[in-house]
Amino acid sequence: MRTLVSIVTLSLSLAWVAPVGAQPAGGADPAAAPAAGSAAPAAPAAGSADPAAAPAAGSADPAAAPVAIRPEPPAQPPAPPPTGEAPMCRLAGPPPKPEAGKPAPPSQHSAMRQVCEDELIKDHDWWWNLVARLRTSEHNQTSREITTNNRHVVMAYAAIWLLAVGFLVIMWRRQQAMKLEIARLEEQLRKVEDEDAKRKAAKATAKSPKDPGDGGAA
Amino acid sequence: MPAEPAAATCSAGVARRTTGPVGTLRLVAAVAGKDLKVELRSREILYTMALFAAVIVVVFSFSFVKDQKALVAAVPGVAWAAVVFAGTIGLGRAFEREREGDTMRALLLSPAPRLAIFAGKTVAIALLVVAVEAVVLPLCLLFFNVDLGAAVLDLVLVLVLGAIGFAIVGTVFAAMLLRIQSRDVLLPVVLYPILVPMIMSGTKATAAILAASDADAWFWIKFLAAYDCIFTVVALWTFEALVIE
């Protein structure tokens, strides 16, 4: 009866879960593709294949990234960054001193920032020059970090060694406890054996004076 | 073929058959009935389980309050946590009662097959857990301001299937732990990882019912039923080898 119940219940459970489990896989993908397609503004209609949608999304991304104030890109490509020292911004003098008694405003609220932004908007070339240089240096910095970052590797290997050594220490302590137990039991056995030997010796000495008496009693 | 009256199972003096499938079902009903009768006399486990579950629901519902309203997203987790925790307490207490009276040994020495004993205890525990869920569900719906309408029946089905799964796995482990030291703390430790698929599918089904997405809800209900079936089979084949005393 057990076999029968097992076969019935197992086939029921497989019948329930297997086809329904296959469905959502088919159901989710057509639902996911239109969502990805509509996110990229320049992407073709939802019926297109995924590889076609991916490059379209990749090229549309920088244009779609939201930025607060963004001038139109210049008609000709921006001038390459100068090899020598960049000319100082004519506004890059010392910032205005804060009023007496009041603390200096944080830099994102300073009057200097607003002035700089106004001038940047007026001067398109300068804007693009600055953005290109910052982007390159940021990329260089980030790529240097990524390629040489070994913090996590060191952490991982240290964790492996710590756990392995911890396990060995636990096993060693259990071994020591077992050795102590063995020593204790051996001690007890030795005591018992000594008592046994003493008792036997006492019995032997008790018997020997009686023996001539036994022979003489008859 | 006349059946051997293996045991008199009714007070009218008529010995009914206790072999074969019908007989096994009668024995299951007898064992479950015995447990429930004992419980109904004092109602100790029932009241303590129900109150504990209610307290958990209350504590969690005011832990997840935002703008003086409890977060509806917390309902599945809170409800199932209350059911599982209260169920563990009830399970431990029910088997503790068996151990105190040493009635487990008497049951195992009787000519009833182990399968019937196991099934009878599972049914009793499942009914206790369903009783607790009958307290938890209205409280959750009340404290979290959920209005479900006819979908409450789906929720009841989910909770009943969950109770059955909990009872099956819990009975096997509680019976195995009967003669073990530190059984109170070891029961949750060994039981909860095995209950994880049940809790997962139960909470996902509850969330789907609350979000009114029927297809998802029915998928998880079927998964829960499959969990119950699979562990029934495993328990059937291993119970005799695992519970020797």
Place this chain on the structure above:
Amino acid sequence: MRRYLVPLLAACAAVGLAGTLYLVFYVTKLEQNLFFNQKIFYWHVPNWFMLFSMVFLCGGASIGYLVKRDPKWDDVAFAAGELAVLFGAIGLVTGSIWGKAAWGHWWIWELRLTTSLILWLTMLGYALVRRFAGPGSEPLCAGLAIFGMVNVPLVYFAVKLADKLGQASAHPKAKVVAQLDASMKGTFWLSVLTFALVCALLFLVRIDAIRDARRLRAVRERGLDAGILEP
């Protein structure tokens, strides 16, 4: 022969560990997605292989114990269970560090990670029961191992189907053993072999200790029964 097995395995494992370290840091190329952090992979994945093999060994030995009631099967299950806890801990910690390096999170509820966590918690419960439940707990542990083994595919499919139903977050999935370069493949399989040697070594040492502990308990029982020893 048996006496030389443990030192031999230890020597091979030491050579293997040193060899893989050298290969990983000086010979294999830098992978182009994660760069240096990818090197965690060579020691992370073999730990998972060892975890799963130990879990199946534990489950199989538990079934054998329930069928045959021979203590030798129980010893195998005990040793395999403890090693499963160790390798699982290593795998989870290194996997979490990998996750931080690759995705920026210490933990996400992703398919493989969730299944492995539940499995590791089951084996941790197994180790706790062995430690604290006292004598007569062998059938309980066997039952736990069997239920745990059956639980693994259930948890796996539950999480997988939950992801498919769109209820998981849109985190990237882990591509653990992706297409590997030739030099990386060689180093990877050498790491797997090294960890298999380490696992076999720890298993042999542990099972010797377990057998000795069992013999000690048996001798103690006999002494108590004969009235020779005081409890």
